Amino acid sequence: MTEHFIYGPVPSRRLGHSLGVDLVPYKVCSYDCIYCQLGRTKAKTIERKPYIPVGSILDQVYQKLKEGVCADYITLAGSGEPTLNSEIGTLIHEIKKHTEIPVAVLTNGSLLGNSQVRESMMEADVVLPSLDAYDQQGFEAINRPHPEISFETMVHGLVAFRKEYPGQIWLEVFILDGINATEADAIQFRDWIARINPQKIHINTAVRPSAEAHARQVSSEGMARFCKILGKEAEVIAPFRGSEKHERRANVEEDLLSLLARRPCTLDDISSGLTVHKNEVLKYLEPLVRNHTIDMVKKGSVVYYQPKKRQ
Numbered sequence: 001m002t003e004h005f006i007y008g009p010v011p012s013r014r015l016g017h018s019l020g021v022d023l024v025p026y027k028v029c030s031y032d033c034i035y036c037q038l039g040r041t042k043a044k045t046i047e048r049k050p051y052i053p054v055g056s057i058l059d060q061v062y063q064k065l066k067e068g069v070c071a072d073y074i075t076l077a078g079s080g081e082p083t084l085n086s087e088i089g090t091l092i093h094e095i096k097k098h099t100e101i102p103v104a105v106l107t108n109g110s111l112l113g114n115s116q117v118r119e120s121m122m123e124a125d126v127v128l129p130s131l132d133a134y135d136q137q138g139f140e141a142i143n144r145p146h147p148e149i150s151f152e153t154m155v156h157g158l159v160a161f162r163k164e165y166p167g168q169i170w171l172e173v174f175i176l177d178g179i180n181a182t183e184a185d186a187i188q189f190r191d192w193i194a195r196i197n198p199q200k201i202h203i204n205t206a207v208r209p210s211a212e213a214h215a216r217q218v219s220s221e222g223m224a225r226f227c228k229i230l231g232k233e234a235e236v237i238a239p240f241r242g243s244e245k246h247e248r249r250a251n252v253e254e255d256l257l258s259l260l261a262r263r264p265c266t267l268d269d270i271s272s273g274l275t276v277h278k279n280e281v282l283k284y285l286e287p288l289v290r291n292h293t294i295d296m297v298k299k300g301s302v303v304y305y306q307p308k309k310r311q
C-alpha cells in the first residue's frame with residue numbers, strides 16, 4: 001500500500017480548509033505535550049534529518065495540485081514536529097514554485113533557537129508556533145521537552161524569528177484548567193507575547209482527547225477572560241464552520257482513516273473535511289467502530305472518533 005504523506009483538505013479552526021502535509025512519521029517530536037492528540041511521544045528527539053524524503057512528499061503534492069485540489073492553505077504539520085525534517089526549506093521553496101495556495105507551517109517552535117531552522121521557513125506565508133508556558137517550570141509540566149531544549153532557548157528563538165521573518169506569525173497559546181489558565185497566568189504570558197509580537201494570538205484548549213487525563217479543558221468564560229488580558233490581537237479559536245456542499249467520493253474509507261490517524265474528529269469535522277454528507281460518513285464509521293478499527297470517545301457531550309489506541 002502506498003504511504004500517504006498528504007491528507008485532506010481537513011477542517012482547521014485556524015486555517016479553514018487545510019491540505020495537510022506530513023514531514024515526519026508518527027510521532028517524531030521534540031516535545032511530549034500533556035495535551036497532545038496523538039498520544040505520548042515514545043522517543044523525544046532534536047535530531048534533524050530527512051525523515052521523509054522531500055521528493056516523495058512533492059510527488060504527492062503535485063498529484064493533488066493536478067487533481068485541482070481546493071484548499072485555503074497547504075499546511076506542513078502532521079504526526080510530530082515538522083521542523084525536524086531537515087529538508088523543510090526545500091519543500092516550501094518547491095511548493096511555492098508550483099502553486100498560489102499559501103503555505104503554512106504548524107510548529108511547536110522548539111527549534112527556532114537554531115538559525116538554520118529559522119532560515120528554512122523564510123518563504124512560508126504563515127508560521128503558527130506555540131507558546132504554552134512563560135517559565136521553565138510550566139514548560140516542563142506542559143510540553144515535557146527534550147532535555148536539551150530549555151524555556152529560554154525556545155522563547156528567545158521565537159523572538160529572533162520575529163525579527164528575521166517577513167511573513168505572518170500566528171501564535172497559539174494552549175491553556176489548561178488548573179495549570180496555566182488563570183488571569184495571573186495571562187499577565188505573565190502577555191510580557192513574552194509582547195516581545196514576540198505576533199500578528200495573531202490564538203487561544204486554544206483541550207477540546208479533543210489528550211495524552212494525559214489531567215490536561216483539562218478551560219470553560220468558555222475562562223477562555224474569554226484569559227483572551228481579554230492578551231489584547232485585541234488575541235482570539236479564542238472559533239469552532240470550524242465547514243462548507244455545506246457535499247459530493248460523493250470513491251475513496252472515503254481510506255481518506256477517513258487517514259484523517260483520523262492525524263487527530264480525533266467529530267462527525268461534523270469528518271463531513272466538512274472530506275466534503276461527504278454526514279449520513280454517508282456514518283455508513284463508513286459504524287462498521288469501523290464495530291470491528292474495533294476505531295474508537296468512539298466522549299469528551300463532555302461531544303463524541304470524537306479516533307483510531308484504536310496504539311500500545
Ligand code: SF4
Pocket residue numbers: 029030031032033035036037038041079080081108
Ligand atoms: S502537541 Fe505537537 S508538539 Fe506537542 S507532543 Fe504533540 S505533536 Fe509534539
